Amino acid sequence: MAEFMTVLYVLLTLLLLLVLAAMLIWYERRLLALWQDRYGPNRVGPFGLLQVAADMIKIFFKEDWIPPFAEKAVFVLAPAVVVITMLLAFANVPFAESLWVSDLNVGVLFFLAMSALAAYSTILAGWSSNNKYALLGGMRAAAQMISYDVFMGLSLMGVVLLSGSFNLREIVEAQQQGWHITSQFVAFGIFMVAAVAESHRLPFDLPEAEHEIIAGFHTEYSGMKFGLFFVGEYLSVLLISAMSVVLFFGGWLGPILPPFIWFCLKTLLVVSFIILLRAAIPRPRFDQLMAFGWKLMLPLALINLLLTGAVLLWWEA
Amino acid sequence: MLSQLRSLWKVFQHSFTPPDTVQYPEQKPYLAPRYRGRIVLTRDPDGEERCVACNLCAAVCPVDCIALQQGLDENGRWQAEFFRINFSRCIMCGLCEEACPTYAIQLTPDVEMCEYDRQNMVYEKEHLLIAGSGKYPDYNFYRVAGKDVGVKTKGSGDNEQPPEDYRSLLP
Numbered sequence: 458m459a460e461f462m463t464v465l466y467v468l469l470t471l472l473l474l475l476v477l478a479a480m481l482i483w484y485e486r487r488l489l490a491l492w493q494d495r496y497g498p499n500r501v502g503p504f505g506l507l508q509v510a511a512d513m514i515k516i517f518f519k520e521d522w523i524p525p526f527a528e529k530a531v532f533v534l535a536p537a538v539v540v541i542t543m544l545l546a547f548a549n550v551p552f553a554e555s556l557w558v559s560d561l562n563v564g565v566l567f568f569l570a571m572s573a574l575a576a577y578s579t580i581l582a583g584w585s586s587n588n589k590y591a592l593l594g595g596m597r598a599a600a601q602m603i604s605y606d607v608f609m610g611l612s613l614m615g616v617v618l619l620s621g622s623f624n625l626r627e628i629v630e631a632q633q634q635g636w637h638i639t640s641q642f643v644a645f646g647i648f649m650v651a652a653v654a655e656s657h658r659l660p661f662d663l664p665e666a667e668h669e670i671i672a673g674f675h676t677e678y679s680g681m682k683f684g685l686f687f688v689g690e691y692l693s694v695l696l697i698s699a700m701s702v703v704l705f706f707g708g709w710l711g712p713i714l715p716p717f718i719w720f721c722l723k724t725l726l727v728v729s730f731i732i733l734l735r736a737a738i739p740r741p742r743f744d745q746l747m748a749f750g751w752k753l754m755l756p757l758a759l760i761n762l763l764l765t766g767a768v769l770l771w772w773e774a
Numbered sequence: 775m776l777s778q779l780r781s782l783w784k785v786f787q788h789s790f791t792p793p794d795t796v797q798y799p800e801q802k803p804y805l806a807p808r809y810r811g812r813i814v815l816t817r818d819p820d821g822e823e824r825c826v827a828c829n830l831c832a833a834v835c836p837v838d839c840i841a842l843q844q845g846l847d848e849n850g851r852w853q854a855e856f857f858r859i860n861f862s863r864c865i866m867c868g869l870c871e872e873a874c875p876t877y878a879i880q881l882t883p884d885v886e887m888c889e890y891d892r893q894n895m896v897y898e899k900e901h902l903l904i905a906g907s908g909k910y911p912d913y914n915f916y917r918v919a920g921k922d923v924g925v926k927t928k929g930s931g932d933n934e935q936p937p938e939d940y941r942s943l944l945p
Contacts, residue, residue: 492788496795737785738778 466558467548474547478691479509485691485732492736519680524586527677531585536682539578539689543696546571550699551626553709553716564625565617568700569610572655575693576602579657579664582686583674594673597743598664601654604750605661608758609651612644615765616704629708636707643761645705647754652701654750656693659735663743698727805883807909810868812884813859815899816877816908820925823903824878824915827854831870831879839863840870849924851916854899861887862895876915880908 483498483506490497498505523532546568548558561567576598583595617623619640620631628637638645654661665673675686702708702723709716711723741749796803805811818824827844845855870879889895907913916925917932929936 490793492785494788494791494794496793496797733782733786737782 463558466556470547470558471544474544474692474695475688477695478688479513480506481691481694481728482512482687483509484728485735488729488732489736492733513684516681516684521680521682524588524677526587528585528587531581532677533682535578535582535585536678536685536689537578538581539575540685540692542571542575542578543689543692546696547692547699549625550696550703551629551708552720554626556717557626560626561624563623565613565623565628565704568625568696569606569613572609572652572693572696573602573606575655575689578686578689579674582678583664586674586677588677590670590672591674591676593670594664594666594676597666597670598657598674600743601657601661601663601746601750604747605651605654605754608647608750608755609655611755611758611762612647612651613704614762615641615644618762618765618769625703625708629703629710632707632710636705636710638705641705641761641765643757644765645701647758647761648701648704649697650754652697653731653734654746656690656697658690658694658731660738660740661746662740663746666740694728694731695724698724698731701727805885807883809883809885810866810871810881812861812882812887813864813866813870813897813902814880814882814904814908815857815902816880816904816906816910818914818916819907819912820914821905822925823853824876824907825854825857826852826876826878826915827857828852828875830873830875834869834873836867836869837863837865847923851923851925857899857902859897859902860895861897862892877908877910877913882908 486508487497487505498508501507501511523529549561549564549567551557551560579598580595583591583593583598586592616628616637619637620628622628622631631637650661657664663669663673665675670676675683678686699720702720706723706727708723709720711719714722816824827842829842829844832838832840832842839860840858841860842857843855845853847853866881868881871881874880887895914925916923918934919931920928920934922928
């Protein structure tokens with residue numbers, strides 16, 4: 458019976474996530490339009506909601522072209538990697554008290570591992586395309602992943618220290634007295650920067666910078682393979698929003714409304730904030746990105762970890 | 775860093791400003807009378823064709839989309855035997871309107887001229903001619919020109935004096 462429930466949860470989560478990732482495209486376009494004083498997609502279906510369906514139909518009927526100079530097997534596999542890792546990472550996100558697929562005792566580590574693995578998607582895509590722009594994009598993705606993953610992990614250690622567990626469910630339950638955002642504000646800022654960089658979202662979308670390297674790692678991709686990169690990107694937006702809600706905003710905790718609704722509302726707010734980042738902030742140069750990561754964010758994360766640890770020790774003594 | 779936070783806030787403030795979009799098919803944007811759209815051939819106030827088939831428009835057209843053949847009517851007035859504009863080539867530059875000595879060819883603010891068949895974009899003279907005089911309501915070329923083609927006799931036009939009788943010795 459328990460196994461059956463797990464399978465049911467898996468299927469439900471899978472369905473929900475893929476639909477949400479698609480709807481997120483619509484949501485993002487509408488929000489960007491709102492902030493740019495436009496309407497955005499509003500023709501297909503009510504409020505343009507079916508625009509995504511129309512795009513899907515179109516993208517499925519496009520020619521699925523593999524360049525003759527590409528490394529075929531890797532080229533085909535690369536887009537799947539990002540989707541698979543993102544979906545796997547969602548497995549241990551607790552949506553409510555008893556609503557999760559797997560209750561890992563190393564949840565935070567698993568999340569970090571999966572988001573790091575997702576970088577293989579871009580690197581492999583860039584390398585297998587056998588195209589200099591794609592390779593440049595892949596190399597940028599690799600460098601960005603290495604430098605931003607370091608302090609992403611470090612910024613989360615403060616939260617782990619406070620709640621005394623790597624388990625995401627226990628982290629949420631540790632926030633009964635107050636959300637971690639209140640004490641770990643710096644960590645939240647650092648995590649947000651790192652997470653946006655990990656998911657290659659603007660302003661940190663240097664691996665696919667259209668203006669400099671055409672489309673970076675997915676220059677040679679078309680059709681549904683390109684679509685998978687997009688689904689992966691939107692899944693990772695959802696993932697980092699859900700994770701920041703779990704880690705900093707008290708997950709499903711909240712008065713009156715049911716826990717799952719609270720979780721969705723908070724996630725929606727964070728997603729909107731990430732889209733606002735895209736609407737407002739321009740892309741940095743690559744050396745600026747590296748300098749920002751290593752010279753500012755890493756020391757900040759270390760100081761934050763040090764202070765959190767010191768304060769905890771002082772309290773216990 | 776501060777400027778980035780400021781730009782975040784500034785962009786967020788746009789949540790409360792209405793969109794500038796004109797919802798086109800339902801809501802038409804304002805097109806000024808001098809907008810360069812579909813080309814028409816106008817008539818003078820007497821209802822005659824203004825076009826004198828001088829070929830200047832066809833000569834100036836950068837994409838060669840105007841074709842016409844000059845002919846004469848019974849009064850010796852120049853008229854186009856055929857006048858054809860291929861709108862699938864036309865770039866609405868308005869040079870023909872500038873070149874026209876008689877204000878015959880004019881551009882209008884109509885831009886909705888889509889067709890499913892390319893051949894339907896070729897407009898003949900009967901499609902181009904309109905009943906009115908367009909942007910210059912009172913202008914009649916043959917009232918200011920010297921030539922007698924049945925509109926007026928020689929020397930009786932606007933700003934024109936009767937021809938001098940150079941055989942007479944009278945002052």
